[in-house]
Amino acid sequence: MIQLNQRDPRPIxxxxxxxxxxxxxxxxxxxxxxxxSVRELAQKLSINxxxxxxxxxxxxxxxxxxxxxxxxxxxxxxxxxxxxxxRDLMHTFTQTADRLLGIGVSKEELIRKIEGRQI
Amino acid sequence: MIQLNQRDPRPIxxxxxxxxxxxxxxxxxxxxxxxxSVRELAQKLSINxxxxxxxxxxxxxxxxxxxxxxxxxxxxxxxxxxxxxxRDLMHTFTQTADRLLGIGVSKEELIRKIEGRQI
DNA sequence: TAAGTGTACTAATAAGAATAATACAGTTAA
DNA sequence: TTAACTGTATTATTCTTATTAGTACACTTA
Numbered sequence: 001m002i003q004l005n006q007r008d009p010r011p012i013x014x015x016x017x018x019x020x021x022x023x024x025x026x027x028x029x030x031x032x033x034x035x036x037s038v039r040e041l042a043q044k045l046s047i048n049x050x051x052x053x054x055x056x057x058x059x060x061x062x063x064x065x066x067x068x069x070x071x072x073x074x075x076x077x078x079x080x081x082x083x084x085x086x087r088d089l090m091h092t093f094t095q096t097a098d099r100l101l102g103i104g105v106s107k108e109e110l111i112r113k114i115e116g117r118q119i
Numbered sequence: 120m121i122q123l124n125q126r127d128p129r130p131i132x133x134x135x136x137x138x139x140x141x142x143x144x145x146x147x148x149x150x151x152x153x154x155x156s157v158r159e160l161a162q163k164l165s166i167n168x169x170x171x172x173x174x175x176x177x178x179x180x181x182x183x184x185x186x187x188x189x190x191x192x193x194x195x196x197x198x199x200x201x202x203x204x205x206r207d208l209m210h211t212f213t214q215t216a217d218r219l220l221g222i223g224v225s226k227e228e229l230i231r232k233i234e235g236r237q238i
Numbered sequence: 239t240a241a242g243t244g245t246a247c248t249a250a251t252a253a254g255a256a257t258a259a260t261a262c263a264g265t266t267a268a
Numbered sequence: 269t270t271a272a273c274t275g276t277a278t279t280a281t282t283c284t285t286a287t288t289a290g291t292a293c294a295c296t297t298a
Contacts, residue, residue: 011255011256011257011284012256012257013256013257037273037274037275038274038275038276039273039274039275040273047257047258048257048258048259049258050256050257050258050259050276051256051257051258053275053276054256054257056275057275057276067274067275067276068264068265068274068275069263069264069265069274069275069276070263070264070265070266070273070274070275071264071265071266071274071275072265072273072274072275073274073275082222085222086219086222086224089215089218089219089222090219090232092211092215093212093215093216093219093229093232094232094236096208096211096212096215097212097232097233097236098236098237098238099208100205100208100209100212101236101237101238102238103201103204103205103208105205107233107234107236110212110233111230111233111234113209113212113213113216114216114226114229114230114233115226115230117213117216117217117220117226118217118220119217119220119221130253130286130287130288131287131288132287132288156242156243156244157243157244157245158242158243158244159242166288166289167288167289167290168289169245169287169288169289169290170287170288170289172244172245173287173288175244176244176245186243186244186245187243187244187295187296188243188244188245188294188295188296189242189243189244189294189295189296189297190242190243190244190295190296190297191242191243191244191296192243192244
């Protein structure tokens with residue numbers, strides 16, 4: 001299910017995170033489906049359970065999954081994930097806009113930029 | 120001219136950078152005015168010249184200053200600095216907009232966001 | 239030509255990130 | 269109730285990276 005690449009310079013927990021993100025986005029792991037337990041996966045990959053736990057903790061902070069002590073970790077719904085992504089991007093968007101407006105760029109210029117985009 | 124804070128957890132070269140950014144923004148160092156030489160400043164602060172050199176190198180990459188081998192380092196013009204800042208922010212702005220458009224947010228919604236801002 | 243300037247390269251060191259070891263607490267099912 | 273599972277917190281160790289230092293080079297100016 002999860003593939004670690006020895007030559008990948010990124011830390012293991014990052015590789016684990018990316019693997020699960022892909023599996024969830026691709027629908028291989030469905031919303032509310034149980035993920036492998038930290039110990040089970042750690043054993044399969046021959047690494048320390050805490051490394052998996054770190055990956056899960058960060059995935060939870062990014063609201064890709066949710067964890068229930070004693071029960072397990074589960075994939076979040078794709079709608080939830082999409083909403084969170086939009087929320088975060090919107091925050092960056094308005095923040096950047098504010099900084100531009102603050103140093104003298106006009107609203108009209110920003111709006112023109114938007115209108116000029118593809119899609 | 121430059122103040123280093125022993126309790127500041129940031130590396131020395133970062134503190135040096137921030138100090139100069141402020142001095143330039145505040146107009147204490149005027150456009151094209153010569154900055155202290157790497158050795159002179161290093162001696163005053165009792166640190167290695169290479170540490171100053173790193174600060175200067177990064178300030179140059181950010182186009183806050185420009186350096187001429189054998190002559191010295193000089194503050195960039197405030198107009199240049201402002202233009203660079205706008206260029207970078209615009210890049211972030213359009214990039215973020217594109218990602219939002221890509222996952223289904225409409226141009227109209229983004230434009231409304233801009234129009235709703237203060238200033 | 240001597241004393242100044244920035245810069246490049248390498249080595250040493252310090253700081254932080256990544257992982258491991260261990261213990262705790264909740265859940266479930268026999 | 270208890271045994272075997274689950275996630276989580278804390279601390280320690282290891283390892284990588286970032287930071288700083290040492291040294292030499294090349295250019296400019298007086």
